[in-house]
Amino acid sequence: MNRRNSMLLKILLFLFALNSISLCLYFTSHSSKSLQLQSDSRRPVPENPHIQHYHYSKPWPILPSYLPWYQTTKAVSFRSCEAYFGNGFIVRLDLLSPNISTINPAVQNGGGRGWFRCWYSETLRSSICEGGKIRMVPERVQMAKGGERLEEVIGRKEEEELPEFQDGAFELDGGEGFKGEKQLVSEEFLDQYVPEGDVLKHTMRQLIGxxxxxxxxxxxxxxxIEEPTLLVTRFEYANLFHTVTDWYSAYVSSRVTGLPNRPHLVFLDGHCMTPLEETWKALFSSLRYAKNFNGPVCFRHAVLSPLGYETPLFKGLTEDINCNGASAQDLWKTPDDQKTARLSEFGEMIRAAFGFPVHRHNTGKPVSGHNVLFVRREDYLAHPRHGGKVESRLSNEQEVFDSLKSWASTHKDCKINLVNGLFAHMTMKEQVRAIQDASVIIGAHGAGLTHIVSASPKAIILEIISSKYRRPHFQLIAQWKGLEYHAINLEGIICQPRNCYRQAKQNNEKPWMLIRVWFWPKLIYKCTSFPCAAISFARCR
Incomplete structure (x- = not known):
């Protein structure tokens, strides 16, 4: 009897399990079909389902320093800080207007012609242009393929990497009623709204032409390509300073055109890969090289990013851009044409792109002490025409670093962690992390200091400047971000800070604001407002 009951129980359990599996399969299949139908009903009907591609677009992160990017709804004063660093692109120029069927969401993909317009900045004398239903024909763009490994293209000339756009390299759909072909813009338009300026080869002007x-x-x-796409041409693509100007131009272009998500990228150049691409990929949704497309490719929405030479980061080297950094909260309450939070917003964008928190500077100083980052210049192979050697800006750099390290190790009360910034041996993400964690950033004049755009608001910048390199790149970035900055001016390329000490005394610097670093021969290093300054001079002399 017990055996019979046991058998019946097993049969019942088997039938229950079988029924459960059947129900699970039934609801799963119907649910997936329902979701598929729902998804298909929301997706626009493609013109040709065999050639249409949808890609994931990264959302914009929440940034503490973000302020709205107005277009024509808000006047921006000529040569104000917002006109330089924010949205001074307020002159709208419609070159090809969309017809009704193009802008009607119900039939957006069913027909209608393309459109093209530019946003011109009188302050920067530059334009951000965008278009819809625009086609790129790669075979009409003369340049190297691009995206190769550096070792594969050693010796390649720069002229081979910069694009030459033939007529029709880009085309706009004129619609069913349009016959023949015509140039979109005239030379007069280009001279007025996309001027060459001091750029010897203005590739974006040539593209529009x-x-x-x-x-x-x-x-x-x-x-x-269905998602908004940025078209970018780079020049000094292996140099961090010039690449940051390209990043900034691409970021501003995305904001000015009101893109809902981070755009995809297409490089319109034939440069090889560099480590800097890591940040390009982090900032934006995807990256491709123009010559990597197999045939004509059409963009539902393309944005043409101005050259990095046309950003305030570069123009500030020759123009007087009298702006100072301020918090977005202060500017929201009290707008000021002579202040900006845009570089802080951009620096937060870089940090957020790598997944770093952007609210950390509100938490106060770390209890473990202070990171002092010494940015180093190292030999590395930068591009196909580079010999692998960088020009020295501080001939006894290692000696200076060793002395700082020795000093920090013998003054533990100062709680200083000296970080060896060997950026050539670090990924871009590691470099950004080192910058954001630093209380003090020290370095000889060089492109690596451009990273201070991502520094925390309380960071102190100490730039060692030799007599041969007295250019204001990093002093200006610090000013525009509102960072405390001090220059250590050298007579040559050897650190002789004894003169800095004398100068400090003449400037009535308080003795406890100086940290003396002695090494052979005896040298004194001026580090104004160093974190250890909070500790008495007697304890940290």
Whole structure:
């Protein structure tokens, strides 16, 4: 009897399990079909489902220093800080207006012609242009393929990497009623709104000049890119300072055109890969090289990013941009044309792109002490024409670092952690982490100091400047971010800070604000407002 009951129980359990599995499969299949139907009903009907591609776009992060990017709804004063660093692109120029079917969401993908407009900044004398239903024909862009490993293209000339745009390299869909073809803009338009300025080869001007409007029957594509895409041309792509100007231009272009998510990128140049691409990929949604497309590719929405030479970061080297950094909260309450929070916003964008918290500076100083980052210059192979050697800005750099390290180790009360900033041996993410964690950033004049755009608001910048390199790159960035900055001016390329000490005394610097670092031969290093300054001079002399 017990055996029979046991058998019946097993049969019942088996039937229950079988029924449960059947129900699970039933609801799963119907749920997936329902979701598929729902998804398909929301997705626009493609013109050609075989060539249309959808890609994930990264959302914009929440940034403490973010302020709204107005367009024509708010006047921006000429040569104000917002005109330089924010949205001074308020002159709207419609070159090809969309027809009704193009802007009607119900039939957005069903027909209609393309559109093209530019946003011009009188302050920067530059334009951000954007267009819809625009086609790129890679075979009409003469340049190297790009994206190769550096070792594969050693010796390649720079002229081979910069693009030459033939007529029709880019085309706009003129719609069903348009016959023939025509140039989108005239030379007069380019001279007024995309001037060459001091740029010897203005590739973005040449690109816009190559755009033709063609009829719908001639507008065929091997691939459609549905998400907003930035088209970028780089020049000094292996140099951090110039690359930061490109990053900033791309970021501003994305904000000015009101993109809802971070755009995708297409490099319109034939440069090889560099470590700096890590940040490009972190900042934006994806990255491709123009010559890596197999045939004509069409963009539903393309944005043309101005050259890095046209940003305030570069123009400030020759123009007087009298702006000072301030907090976004203060500017929101009390707007000031002579102050800006845009560089702080941009620095937070870089940190957030790598997944670092951007609210850390509100938590106060770390109890473990202070990180003092010494940014080093190292030999490395930068580009195909580079010999692998960097020009020395401080000939006894290692000696200075060793002395600082020795001093910090014998003055533990100062709680200083000296960080060896060997950036050539660090990933971009590691470099940004070192910058954001630093209380003090020291370094000889060089591109690596451009990272201070991502420094915390309380960071102190000490730049060692030799007599051969007295350019204001990093003093200006510190000023525009509102960072405390001090220059250590040398007579040559050897650190002789004894003169700095004399100068400090003449400037009535308080003795306890100086830290003396002695090494052979005897040298004195001026570190104004060093974190250890809070400790008495007697304890840290």
């Amino acid at each position: 190559s755009i033709r409007v063609v009829g719908a029957s001639d507008f065929t594509c091997d691939e459609w």
